[in-house]
Amino acid sequence: KQEVTQIPAALSVPEGENLVLNCSFTDSAIYNLQWFRQDPGKGLTSLLLIQSSQREQTSGRLNASLDKSSGRSTLYIAASQPGDSATYLCAVVSLRTGSARQLTFGSGTQLTVLP
């Protein structure tokens, strides 16, 4: 069974700092990996999607990398801002999910960027 782990569970950084969020998964047989942002009391906003054949994706100040063989992904946030404060979730679609193609989620990293 696929398991997704995110470390650390919480992170607090001063504004302007570059930071890295980590995600690891136990089964490397995946279709893709997706990073989400969740603000308190809100839904999930998709940030980046990396297909299994890709190594990284970039959107603005965000860069996500994927190392499928080692079961790891990182989300790099450059020049962090207080508006980046949220919970960041990593999720994978495993090859073994059959027709469902559902996401298996990590528990998230709660990020606080201090002004």
Added chain:
Amino acid sequence: NAGVTQTPKFRVLKTGQSMTLLCAQDMNHEYMYWYRQDPGMGLRLIHYSVGEGTTAKGEVPDGYNVSRLKKQNFLLGLESAAPSQTSVYFCASRIRYNEQFFGPGTRLTVL
């Protein structure tokens, strides 16, 4: 283009009552999902659908039923609500191997 919408946003039920949560998407997506999010448990799949008229069980289906009579709508039903079903419910949709889009969630409390 409204994306994925959910109705209602909040609901309080008494044990044993029934209700239906509605999910609608206007992106013509084939796949639709219902997840629940609980503290310390992350998001878990309840039921899913790979197309109009089809549904299947996910990781935690007990106590829930679903229907997908129209491609754009996916309904989640609770026939006899229990306190253990207090949670935040999210609907999502996707096309094949592409990214999944989520609705804003429904916060359900069962007393």
